[in-house]
Amino acid sequence: MIAAVAAPLGVVSLGIAVVAVIALVTVLVLLGRQRAQVRQANELVEISRELRHRYDALQSVTKEGVLVQSLGGHVLDISERAAAILGVDASTSVGLRVANLPMVLVNEQGLAMNPAAVLGHSGLPARGGQESELVGVALPGALGTPPRMVQVSSQLVPGADGESAAVLTTLVDVTGRREVEAALTRSEMQFRVAMENAPIGMALVDLDWRIVEANAAFAELLGTSVGALRGYLMEDLSTPEERAAERLEVDRLLGGGQHRFSLEKRYQRADDHLVWVVLDTALVRTPAGDPDHFVVQVRDSTESRLQAEMLTHRAMHDPLTGLANRTLLQEVLQSVLEQPGVVDRVAVLACDLDGFKEINDRYGHAAGDEVLVHVAGVLRAATARRGTVSRLGGDEFVVVVQDPDGPRAVFEVATAIHAALHEPVRVARRRLTVAASIGIALASPDLIEGGAPSLLAAADAALYRAKGAGRGRTEVYEPSMEQATTAGVHRELIAAIEHDQLVVHYQPIVDLTDLQVVGYEALVRWQHPHRGLLLPGAFLSSIQEAGLSVPLGQLVATQVVDFVAHTSDQTRWVSVNVSADQLGDGEFATTLLAEISRHRVAPGRIVVELTESSLVASGTRIRHELTQLSAAGVPILLDDFGTGVSPLSYLRDLPVAGVKLDMSFTSGIPEDPTAGRVARALGALARELAMVTIAEGIENEQQADYLHRNGWRYGQGWLFGGAQPGESIP
Template sequence: MEAGMNLAPLPLAVFVVDADGAVLSWNRAFENLAGYGPDDMRGRKLDAVLALDDGAPLAPALAEVDMTGQLLCAGGHRMSVRLTFAPHSFDTAPGNYSVILLPLPGQGPPRYALLQDFPVAELIETLPCLFYVVDRSGHLLLWNRQVENVLERTGEELPTMNVSEFFDDVERQPVIDKILAAFEHGSSSHEADLVGRHGKRTSFLFNCARTTLGNLPVVFGTGLDISERKKTEQGLRVSERAMYSSVNAILITCCSHGENLIEYVNPAFEQMTGYSLAEIKGRDPRFMRIEGCDMHEHQRIRMALRAKQSVHAVLRNTRRNGEVFWNDLRIDPVVNIDGKVTHFVAVLNDVTQARQYERRLHHLAHHDALTGLANRTLLQERLKIAVESAQQGMPGALAFVDLDNFKHINDTFGHDVGDCVLREIANRLHAGVREHDTVARMGGDEFVLLITEQAGETVVAELLERLRRNLDRPIVVRGKEVIAGASFGVALFPRDGDTVDRVMRAADSAMYHAKTLGKNNVQFYSIGLNEVVRQHLLLEAGLRNAIRNGELALGYQPKVDLRTGHVVGAEALVRWNHPDEGLIGPDRFIPIAEETGLIVPLGDWVIMQACTTLQVLAALGIADFVISVNLSPRQLRQRQFVEHLAATLQHFHIHPSTLELEVTESQLMDNPADALEALAQLKHLGVRLSIDDFGTGYSSLSYLQKFPVDVIKIDRSFLGDIAGEGNAVITRAIIALGHNLKLEVIAEGVETREQLSFLRDHDCDQMQGYYFSPAVPRDILRNMVCSGLRMAV
């Protein structure tokens, strides 16, 4: 085949010479530029076609890569051109050179004029991609404007540069390898970044194909800008890695023929559920649901999927091992470029522990920690519903349950045993009612029963009586039997109240009534109880004010020595001068003071008044007079009571032996060990100690010997019928016991001559009572003592 006959037209003039300068092949652009025909070029040498400006001999091996010279055209004229001698670096048989001619400006037809002769010139220029032709030397022979724009270079520069210069160092060898692969195998493709003059980088997908232009082997190809695709791919890789590494379980389904089938799950999903992607791919995720559970949530999910919308749900699913877990699920649709939903992405969170913790918190917020019963909050919520239902014909009952002996159990056996008793009481109450009834603990030893849909007062009474008898049975704790006992106060609704507050107040009134009737009984609310409770509350409120407003008064009942008849002491007895009711005896307000804790400030006031009286008598020279004050259990249990008492005595300059503190026998025996310790501290302070109401309790003689007391007082009940053989025997025994223990014995409540004679005959030490004098004010007591008033002996 003749050289140049099969060459496709190219805008750049190029021909190939060997090492000796013989022309081997050329293209039509060279023929058009130089004006030679194919026959003119055969056998020509390099120096017959080109000449250097300085007239030096021209040899390819010695020539500079880029220089200027003269093209010796047909017809004898010359054209100034830029010459590029490029060795065939991509050739497996080096030694040949490509000679590329580029007319200098103004010397020949421009590239774009030459390009018009190219049959597909317009197409190449308008391609949305790079177009290029490269020879074995690695130089561009043809390119479109896109190449210039990307490389930020002019058309005059490009032929003088090797294409490898358009890439980073690390990419040059792979690019050369791909071009060589096209020369050797016919085609190749690769991705690489072109680098412009000013550093601009653009990613391209290059596709190369081998061809020949006459006898000139070349590679032509296209470069498709894939920068956006690269960014997208990078984003997808980041997203994929994020999904893969996410601690949240992720599941992707593909929408196909109305179904949503699993296409991908991440490792977190596999770890959460126990299912691998391989075993569930192509399945509908609904296989993990629990039939019959969370039906409303499943319905919401189905509706959202049909509507191609997002949805959030919390429901239960099963793991591969059958374990149930709570799943916080978020599902979102994925839309393609056409706006069609093709996939759904689901993010799953195992919230089992959070759900359990939430339920635990809810339980703790609504249940008693010790017994597990409903607490006040939950009781009021349920009572509100029950009271509202009662308006619709479903009556109910509310019962307050208060343990009768719990304080004694706590003080005697300790709080651990007390807690065990409370739990057992809770179990017995819960076991004795229906499942839909409510048993609540309000705190301390107070329980409440909410009985719904009750059939009437008789049925409720029978139920509560059974419960009362059950609570009255002994409770064995750590080998010890204790009996709690309980009092029940009951209100029926809507009969006794149509609001939560009214029903609870009615039940509380009934409870108060049960306590006043001797405890361990069941009492229903009645209208008359309102007045009783109201008076109780008024008395409590009035007592608080009485202490502040000076309404309390202290009377002193003299104590007489039965041998001499002299007044040797007195018992301080508090009275309340109520502004409306007049004088109120201690039997009415002392129990309220004990119940409410007002007994502590009241007791402090009594001690201070007694000390004031002792101070007045001491100033008159009466130094051995003794005033006794009743001490409440609450005062005795106060940790700093002894220190406070010592400060009071020091403030009034009172000798401790002139103050006598009276404690009851039952008070000491409630908790003998603690009582012994408290009395020892008081005795160390120097005050006198007396056991009041002796004989009415159940004293242990062994403890009686240990208590550091000075006096025992015979209860007035043993003097009521002194002629009776039983009382006489007990009274004689108490006097003898006291003297044998070297204690003084005082009889209180002496009202008759017969009682006085009996006490003298049996050597009782002192007496007090109406026979000699009732309680008198301080001034009268002072006059009585100063005047030397005596009782006849």
């Protein structure tokens, strides 16, 4: 019984145990699952934290702002960058509706926009999608500040169930980029406007030296259109002989040898005419330093080139006749002489007109100019392209003859000149006769060795001999003529000054009341060692040509002051002739005043006679020196009174103490009534101005008496004696 009862109880206990085990296992399984879920949840939380950390880190470095909002329009999250772009506070914006955020959005035209519409999900596709829009964010309180331009992109973010759960909006501040783009656009527009309206030609050229773009000025310069220039090779615009030089400069530019280049060259227009241009080219490189394109400017230099050539021509040619001048002549002759085999192929012909001064004096300079132009034509025709014809100045011409047979050719030229000048020159209604003296120098080894100056001096020596022998002659240079050359005369004059060969003679000046001598005029003479005593007419012009006027004036001043200081009659005075070219540098005035001081000569005993008064202008250095002399007690007389351009103005402007009547008026008295009336009027004028009056050139008593009766106090001339050496005067 017990056994029977025990068996069922065992079964029950086993069942309970099994149930308990199963329950325990179930509990353990459930606990395991729970632990796994907790662990998974913790892992998800950790992952979420890591993702958030990465998200925040990403937002801190990105330039894009992120705004997350619910489908209902509430802000779920906003990055600091997005808050800064929109001008809101990130911490207080979460949970607010987007429409309630404190911001103002405008479109590109400046009109207000609905933030919810701009940042919301209306209009977006149901499945994701992305729309981009440019809006302006006007910050509150920033009146007058332009809106910040923001690129807005929104898209729907799906949830776990595949349905849309939120709206993700990215915001990019493009204000700076827009400003840069606007600046670039503005710069490009300004460059294009400047290029299109530039007054000089401009073009953009690719690396193949082909025109990409050109402006209207460039097209107009070349006589074509802008469209026709596009794609045209720059080098094809040049003349063939100039292309190699241009290509060389371009290659140097591309090779880095230079940054820009400039060339003056010729371009061929569409009408085949050539124009001179200045081509300025610069190479534009990429930011990496690689060549990108060329910018060229083309300036029309035709006019400036012609002006330069004209100025050069003027500098090398005589303005009256158009012949070569002295500078060009010497260059031509020197270059010819430097060529091999010039002996018997080159000759120089010097030509000087006879009687030309008389034509100028009688008919005026205008008539003289017409004669010079005529003679220039004669010389051109006579030379017949066998050399260079030049005018050195005045009536002096030189021809450089170049011919295989130089001696024969130069004599043919000389003969043709004489023959052509036999015909009178027509000037207005007059027929004027003019002849020429000619000197010829043939190129010899000795003359060639001295160069162009030697050959010209030889021709001048032959000319000097021809003029001395008579009119209309031709002489050929020979060594014996050396002393007769202008250069030789100049050397003689320098030696004459150094060796005291220039001496002073004194012509008396008398008081016309009692004919007593009151003073003298100092007149220079040349005591030539071979030619005897020479009067001023034989050498004064050479003195001026040699530039010896100032040394001569100093020499005369020294001799005159010494003479005055040692004369027995201390009441007489001496006048010294001074020309305008002896004044101006202070040397004459300084020497004269120093000598007066050294010899202690009383004021008024040395008088200066101003000659060539037409060369003096008030306010010049000459006037200053005359004033200085007058203030030091040296009276100034105006010589040749009654002649010149405007002598009356000198009485007003210069410190003049007296006047000397020109002998041309004295010589007409008494036969010429007009000369007498002029002398009387000039005397009255001088007396009215309280000036000393001296009449020169008196040769007879009638002249002396007439002048004295008409107000001239002092007289000078052959009637009262000629000039004498100082030692002959008591």
